[in-house]
Amino acid sequence: MTDAVVVQGPSEGNEAIAVRDLSKRFEDVQAVDGVSFTVERGELFGFLGPNGAGKTTTINLLTGLARPDAGSVRVGGIDCTGRPRAAQHLVGVVPDESNLYPELTGYENLCFCAALYGMPRDERRERARELLKTFALAGASDRKFAGYSKGMKRKLTIAAGIIHRPEILFLDEPTTGIDVASARQLRQLVADLHDGGTTIFLTTHYIEEAERLCDRIAFIVSGRIVRIDSVGRLLEPVKKKHVVRVSFSSAPGDLTGGLRESFPELHAQLAGDEVIRVESDGPVRVGPLIRFLEDRGAEVTEARRVRPSLEDVFVEITGLEADAMRREKEKKGGGQ
Amino acid sequence: MKLWTAFLNILAKDMRTYYLKPPNVSWGLIFPLAWTGMFFVRSGSGLESIPTLLPGVVAVSVLFGTTSMLAVTVTFEKKNRSFERLLLAPIPLELLMLAKTSGAILFGVANAFVPVLLAAFLADLSGLAWGTFVPAVALIAVASTFLGLFIAVAVSEVFEAQTFSNFLRFPMIFLCGLFFPIAKLPVFLRPLSYALPLTYGADLLHGSVHGAHSMPFALDFAILGAFCVALFAASLVNIRRKWIA
Numbered sequence: 104m105t106d107a108v109v110v111q112g113p114s115e116g117n118e119a120i121a122v123r124d125l126s127k128r129f130e131d132v133q134a135v136d137g138v139s140f141t142v143e144r145g146e147l148f149g150f151l152g153p154n155g156a157g158k159t160t161t162i163n164l165l166t167g168l169a170r171p172d173a174g175s176v177r178v179g180g181i182d183c184t185g186r187p188r189a190a191q192h193l194v195g196v197v198p199d200e201s202n203l204y205p206e207l208t209g210y211e212n213l214c215f216c217a218a219l220y221g222m223p224r225d226e227r228r229e230r231a232r233e234l235l236k237t238f239a240l241a242g243a244s245d246r247k248f249a250g251y252s253k254g255m256k257r258k259l260t261i262a263a264g265i266i267h268r269p270e271i272l273f274l275d276e277p278t279t280g281i282d283v284a285s286a287r288q289l290r291q292l293v294a295d296l297h298d299g300g301t302t303i304f305l306t307t308h309y310i311e312e313a314e315r316l317c318d319r320i321a322f323i324v325s326g327r328i329v330r331i332d333s334v335g336r337l338l339e340p341v342k343k344k345h346v347v348r349v350s351f352s353s354a355p356g357d358l359t360g361g362l363r364e365s366f367p368e369l370h371a372q373l374a375g376d377e378v379i380r381v382e383s384d385g386p387v388r389v390g391p392l393i394r395f396l397e398d399r400g401a402e403v404t405e406a407r408r409v410r411p412s413l414e415d416v417f418v419e420i421t422g423l424e425a426d427a428m429r430r431e432k433e434k435k436g437g438g439q
Numbered sequence: 440m441k442l443w444t445a446f447l448n449i450l451a452k453d454m455r456t457y458y459l460k461p462p463n464v465s466w467g468l469i470f471p472l473a474w475t476g477m478f479f480v481r482s483g484s485g486l487e488s489i490p491t492l493l494p495g496v497v498a499v500s501v502l503f504g505t506t507s508m509l510a511v512t513v514t515f516e517k518k519n520r521s522f523e524r525l526l527l528a529p530i531p532l533e534l535l536m537l538a539k540t541s542g543a544i545l546f547g548v549a550n551a552f553v554p555v556l557l558a559a560f561l562a563d564l565s566g567l568a569w570g571t572f573v574p575a576v577a578l579i580a581v582a583s584t585f586l587g588l589f590i591a592v593a594v595s596e597v598f599e600a601q602t603f604s605n606f607l608r609f610p611m612i613f614l615c616g617l618f619f620p621i622a623k624l625p626v627f628l629r630p631l632s633y634a635l636p637l638t639y640g641a642d643l644l645h646g647s648v649h650g651a652h653s654m655p656f657a658l659d660f661a662i663l664g665a666f667c668v669a670l671f672a673a674s675l676v677n678i679r680r681k682w683i684a
Contacts, residue, residue: 221441
């Protein structure tokens with residue numbers, strides 16, 4: 104599979120993307136507010152944040168679909184400040200919505216996208232067939248894009264984004280709204296592209312997806328980057344923590360307050376309507392916890408120890424509940 | 440070469456997906472035929488009136504054929520975000536928009552020749568100055584297309600583009616001298632006539648078909664060309680301001 108997604112040789116320097124003090128305002132909303140970061144060549148860089156945090160606006164600013172109010176942008180070593188479309192031959196973009204041409208077939212869409220990058224006819228036909236095979240769409244190559252399922256549309260949109268073998272690929276929410284099997288397949292394709300040397304800038308609201316795929320992650324909230332680090336370093340503070348999630352079907356009043364009083368060594372908080380998340384620096388004894396909750400009238404349905412993850416880091420940094428963010432996004436784009 | 444590959448493929452894609460579709464082909468044939476029939480019946484005279492009616496029918500066919508299509512090929516694609524594909528491609532914006540509009544220009548020219556073909560069977564067109572007529576039709580098609588482009592990028596919905604187009608098209612038909620001489624218009628409307636690109640196209644068509652024109656052909660061509668440049672430039676400014684904002 105990897106041979107299908109081999110990239111062109113990198114241009115000079117080691118920074119694929121360099122952004123300094125980037126800002127963008129839409130009327131009364133400061134969409135991006137003084138953002139700075141760099142992405143190394145060959146890196147898979149995650150850009151995480153809640154809805155409306157400025158992820159897509161940042162991608163638009165980096166790919167020439169928007170013009171920054173302030174700050175500088177270098178993409179593939181090319182200064183795009185004031186010339187937002189200067190590096191478009193180096194980048195591939197997979198937008199958050201599958202936006203290929205509904206009246207063209209899968210094969211025609213890929214050939215057309217290849218032609219936009221000036222690929223000769225024989226080469227674009229060969230490349231289109233190769234990608235249709237890679238993305239397991241060869242059987243649907245003669246079907247119109249309008250008749251594709253969501254997962255197929257997503258896969259073809261990604262194929263269109265890499266048809267010209269870009270050095271840098273921008274993936275905006277690639278797995279939103281598609282079924283589990285397609286999402287898994289897409290993640291594997293992204294990993295293969297990364298292994299092939301493509302620099303990938305990935306936005307996603309699936310935190311576990313970012314944790315699994317990315318080398319480094321930036322968290323963006325309200326247009327500002329609140330933290331950038333490698334996945335390993337981000338996980339460092341939560342690695343030693345012990346977390347238990349207790350689910351219950353009914354509960355009389357506030358349980359977390361009582362838990363804090365009776366178990367001062369534990370940090371308890373609601374993680375949903377009927378879930379309490381308990382965190383501690385030492386091992387958590389589940390038995391006394393359940394007894395405490397049941398004594399207060401809660402019907403405990405499940406208690407399980409969970410491995411601290413990037414989601415915990417996200418919650419800590421952003422103050423937002425990851426589940427709520429995911430639910431909100433899925434409401435808009437369909438469930439995964 | 441790479442840019443030409445992109446240009447030709449954008450044009451070919453638009454021709455296949457929009458202009459050569461049966462509804463548009465039938466529209467391109469029926470509409471000019473309907474106009475021809477309508478004005479022929481309305482004139483109440485015999486076949487000798489065809490040369491005087493022909494410029495108007497040709498111009499109206501071009502105007503409607505071109506401006507209607509831009510609302511689909513540009514506004515609709517912008518609305519469903521497939522236009523982003525083109526904006527993300529490494530093609531200069533000028534060339535990209537020329538590629539997006541050249542289909543409409545060809546469609547407009549093809550529309551123009553439907554009434555001409557019909558007229559050729561019914562009347563003697565031997566006196567037609569083809570050397571002026573053909574470039575005039577082409578330039579009217581370019582100006583109308585760029586007017587359609589200007590409207591298409593100024594709005595965000597297809598229905599807005601159609602409404603705005605009609606708001607300009609219908610007054611233009613009656614003010615540009617195609618069916619009613621500008622000299623007979625009320626004095627206060629005449630400056631408005633000279634502010635319309637079709638006025639100069641109509642003068643060229645009248646001159647080339649039956650010899651009656653009020654301005655030198657060179658001036659008509661120059662002003663019509665200037666309208667083309669100005670409308671295209673204004674459209675590009677709007678695209679940069681609104682779509683790459």
